[in-house]
Amino acid sequence: MGDKIKVGISSCLLGEKVRFDSGHKQSTYVNKELRDYFDFVSVCPEVGMGLSVPRPTIRLMSDEERIILVETKDASKDYTDGMMQFTRGKVDELKDTEMCGYIVCAKSPSCGMERVKVYSNGHASTDGVGLYTKHLMETMPWLPVEEDGRLNDPILKENFISRVYGLNDFYKSMDGDPTAGKIVAFHSRYKLTLMAHDPASYKELGRLVANQADYSLKSFIKLTVSD
Missing domain, CATH: 1.20.120 (Four Helix Bundle (Hemerythrin (Met), subunit A))
Known part of the structure; x- marks a missing residue:
């Protein structure tokens, strides 16, 4: 079949048990239809930055000056700097490869491409982008990026x-x-x-x-x- 095309992907979509509850979000389309053609580069930013499995849930918050990544039940636990340190290093690494696409996990505060919840003063908007994916798209604007759920649309x-x-x-x-x-x-x-x-x-x-x-x-x- 020749060389496979290199495509980045959120680890949970491959069935890797890296989510906060030790679960995954395995994508049938990815695993049954695309595996024969793509060489997947698996990345879980949350595990990559050092968070455990299982772990407390995290979410995006607006502190009026910037978007931060905090623990859901204890906003004093701020993971923004750790996430961005991992993100910059990983994206710089990927930028030097001939990666041809990226499939991300929807609604994730690290990986979501659009409509990610951002909390502020007890209310939530849905106009956020996961911190990792936002930096990925800004740094590699030529790279095709798509969410797993949207791939169900023909x-x-x-x-x-x-x-x-x-x-x-x-x-x-x-x-x-x-x-x-x-x-x-x-x-x-x-x-x-x-x-x-x-x-x-x-x-x-x-x-x-x-x-x-x-x-x-x-x-x-x-x-x-x-x-």
Whole structure:
């Protein structure tokens, strides 16, 4: 079948018993459909930062100045700095690999991609993002990231898988030595896909490619991949 595509994943989705209650959230789709094609890189930020299994539950809180990660029943126990220290180190490590996607656990205060509860003055909003995943997406904006539950939606699933394979194709096309010519060729192959999904982005990337002489190679590659 050839080399598998490297994809990051929340450990609990693989069936690893790393959750606060010593349980897991094994994803049938991940384990039955994707394992044959993806080489999963398992990460549990909470265990990675040193929390035990089992452990007290934690949640996001707003202290008016920033979002913090605290123990649910004792907000004086603040895990924000420990989580961010682990997160920065792990994401820096992943950034240097040819990772092509990431599947995260929904609603988790560390891994949730959207609609994570944030508590403030006894009330909860659902506009938060898990601390680990937020930093991951900000540091690697080119990386396809999706939540396990959203992969049950056929359209979201197709979009995610297409992006993962597209990024894998990009890395293979660059072959460890990116050049402006290789990027232009890659862009040309994917122009219909880009046009179908986001005409505005297609036009923006087209202008960038057409004016590549205005940029250094390093800047051109960074702008093209980030966009």
